[in-house]
Amino acid sequence: MGLVAGRLALQLVDSLLPPGLQGIKGLDRIYRDESEPAFEGPFDLDAALKALRYVLRRRALGPTTMSLVQEAERRGIPVLRLDDQSLVQLGTGRYQKRIRASITSLTSQIATDAAGDKDLTKSLLADAGLPVPRGEVVRSAEDAVRAAERIGYPVVVKPLDGNHGRGVSIDLSTAEEVTRAFEEASRHSRRVIVESCFKGQDHRILVVNGEVVAVAERIPAHVVGDGERSITALVDEVNQDPRRGEGHENVMTRIKIDDHTLGVLAKAGLETDSVPAIGQVVYLCDTANLSTGGTAVDRTDDIHPDNALIARRAARAIGLDVAGIDFIAPDITRSVHETGGGIIEVNAAPGFRMHLQPSEGRARNVARPVMDMLFPRGTPTRIPILAITGTNGKSTTSRMVGHILRAQGLNVGLTSTTGIYVNGDRIVEADASGPWSARVVLRDPTVDVAVLETARGGILREGLGFSECDVGLITNIQPDHLGLKGIDTIEDLAWVKSVVVEAVHRNGTSILNADDPMAVSLRRRAGGRLGYFSLRGGADMPDFLRDHIEDGGFAVVREPGVIDGGEIVIHDDGDSIHLRGW
Template identity: 35%
Template sequence: MRQGDPSPSDNMDVAVREMSLIDGFVFGFRQPAISAAIVMSDTVNVQSLRRRFRTLLSTRILLSESEPENTGLSPERLFVGDLANAVHAVLQTAGHPVDRRFVCRRSQAQDTRKWQLVLPAFSQIAAQQTLRWVCRMAAALSSSGTRDAFTDDEAAAFDLLLDNLVRRAPSGSNARNLLEAAYAASLPVIPLPGGTFQIGWGQASRRFSSSTSDETGTLAMNLSRRKDWTNRLLHMAGLPVPRQFPVRNRDEAVAAANRTGYPTVVKALDLDQGVGIEAGLQDETALCAAYDRVAKASKSIAVESFLPGCDYRLNVLRGKVIGAVHRVPAGVTGDGTSTVQELVARANEDPRRSTRRSSVMKPILLDDEADELLKLAGLSRTSVPDTGTFVQLKRIANVSTGGHTVPVLDVLHPDNRHICEAAATAVGLDIAGVDLIVPDIARSWREKGGGICEVNGRPQIGLTYPHVFRQILNEYVPSKGRIPAFLVLAEPDDPFAQEVSEKILAAQPAFGVTTSSMQWKGGQKGGIARETPLHGARAILMSKSAEGVLAQCTIAELRRDGCPFETIDGLIVLSATAKAAQCVEGLRTIAKQVRGPAIALKGTSEQEMLASVFSGGTIIAVSDPAAMVRVLCKHVENTSGQS
């Protein structure tokens, strides 16, 4: 374990002590972890505090169900579970992919006021900050009598915490949703620099950044980044697109609009997420005002013919449409009694709407564009729309400007499907978001008119079709993303461990092997010595040529850092020179991760330890290291192609 941030030294009713970081994997978690001692004073009324704590937090975050009280667990243990669930909920609110499991044990057998809590975490620092805040809130409630609401200072501190946590979360909803899909499917995840993630190990791995994959070509991405290039390319491919004229100033914009006719569109050619697009401009005055606004954001601007109809986003994966939504622009629906500005304020009270990067929906703004659209509709901010009347407040339909989406895949016309698939193929994208404007997605564009206005190389897939992320992983990541992973627990100079490593390389040349004295990948000696078993194993797991991995570590390293990988296909225990109690404790932290045989030499203390920890698992006692390797190789052969 690495030492975490220093814990506070004040005498709070509920406090965090002895914080540490576990960089490897323990207790079957899919993520690294933090460990901390949770200490409660004897004066805490735990049952009252539990009720008030949940009431307070539920006003700001979505809490999962607490553990039932009829489980036989003590109130103190149940409250520590509440703290863990609160940490998970806060992190999820901030956009972190969350593994909701935790392990909680008494620090001392008879002491119900001190508990050891172990939590998995995508960001260990973020989890530490959150656990510390959660305990401070619990302590504040405990010392304040019957209060169950935030003070103004506490609410401000919570908002500041969320802002800090968001900065440590995956950037964008695509990365978060893809990671959550990977964790849900038990696929291994290795975060890489620059917002990139490796999903899977070795030869069964793929890399993603947002919704782009390691299969996405540079040429295709370059084409998709420029809307004018994409427009011309699709026209060359015989696909329906609006007429488009690049312009450099107002006069050229007016001249171009005279060619397209009104209504028309002003569009920035190099921006994403709906920024710099003004559509449905009715006259020269509106055109010039829109041009001035767009020119503040970009120097690459075009005037484009207006396509009447609804805005649809179709997600294409390897040439096939896998999702389609109707993108509804920001607006409100009248109730016959409320003004437009009252309806907007009410809509923005939805907790899903926030300016935070992790938010599913964005606030609806009453700005100059909204005022122009209200004026065109004969309304103002103080008008009261009739019941059921939709009042549009943005010209373009984009979630980033306050809009929302409605699924339409079930009614998609085959002709509309075909041109979107053809557009993604023409650009050369394996994952694409195609923006189609047609009056009705259920009717052919040939019949009703319409066209493709954009092809996005890094589309925001969103939450409307959560199965899309699972489908991407199923399509791209082979063999459940896993290669055989073996762990040898032994001292650095153990001759039997050395023999096991040499024989596994001889039997499986494409394996990677990491020990304190050697680092081999694909039959070649590694470039640098490992810093820790986790470091050495990760170097192998990141190699596309690796067909398996064997890592050697000591019991002390296992207890300090956790296991180098989250699942273990075969465990060998040799020369456990640490105290028996420490060995057993170390083995218990990884017991849930072992899904293959646990192997020891016959008649040794290690065999007895395995029997005490893995009573329900496969324990094999052998006579020599060669037999150990034969067992591992047989396991590889028997499980080849299985998850």
């Protein structure tokens, strides 16, 4: 999205220049799509905005996944997107969890399969003593009619394994209606279920980790007559609401008039050119799903304790950590044991949109309890990251640090110019000092600590591959290999290398070579606690380093001595540790 916006912004500025100055080159290096008309010919703002919306729909995370990602980021949990859809890693290394929409690392595949089989779901719930409608699975229209007559009208007909309300028909009272409904449902599933029809309002109860966290009353797509305009015109007006968009891009979805809509209208004796009376509510869909243009009203504070208990027990009966319970009740504030009603479906991967941004009522941060479940308070979410850069010595330093950490019993993920290593085993043989190799290590669920050689080529190409590190080290900055990729001076090179220490976490440590003036010049950009290393100790110690130590700063220096040419002295918070014989 950013790349497309950047390219189009340059095209816009170019179009505003005098003709003699127009003609920007190299735009394809930013973003290229030969099928996108906005990139060709004179700049067209409408075409540019259309291109941006297209990229947003194709690449942006959906509202459920986005809410979880934003909640993770608020908590400082690292986020890595693993594909172009909704597969996201939260945390790094051994502490990672994964989500795809509201499916989590803790979601049982058996439970997901059970929820996808509506007949099995109903059987499991009935065995748990929960209120569910009577029903039968059928394979033909004739069987559907016979089942409806045995169950008793009115009935519901729906695909056995459908979703988003597709192919669902409710409140059917005749054999002809059941036959048409079977034909509609069979487009979405080879097997169809016929069941008794609960009377009441449609509710979605969201259960996370065994607790009810949100309740929404769902209202089917509808229009309200004004005595003047047709149903088509009223739908057009409703769709002008800026909160409505295509698919899941906005709070609500635009209403579409399709064959199902025509059938619902016909059942009410209406057509698209009918003019409803003033105040007449015309429903356009049998189901209340937001994906078909429905709206949602928050009822979290209104649910009766009995109804909440039923929803909690239903989620446990199926075995889902995150479950959307479709619940029909005449009055959600009263127990269905008194009013009638009950559970018509249990959904794995329920959407959060109706709770995050209801059409009416209070918004609920339903991502919070999911994150509490995945990462309980005090649970680690990130492995330590040590990023090492510099002109010379970074490969040797990275391997030495990795060796020391392995000796402490840690499983080390190491990247260097010779490859990617996990616990000493080389898993990739290549120049692996860029962001791609860093992501390989951070995605490995066996790694305890990451030691990452970080070269300037990868930084210039696509950044670091991580947002924060615990230790950032600059070995030195020398005028080697200048003139590549726009880096023409040693100051340019220092600016690139500084990215590593700028990424140090506020509780981390930046380590600079005190004997390298360019490295020292980056101290004001360094994040976290500042440390130095130096071969100049004793009387040769630079004044700035002496002041740093006297102020309680951290440093490792070599001082002149008689044993093997000197001794290493570690200065930390005013204390000195002498390591003789090094």
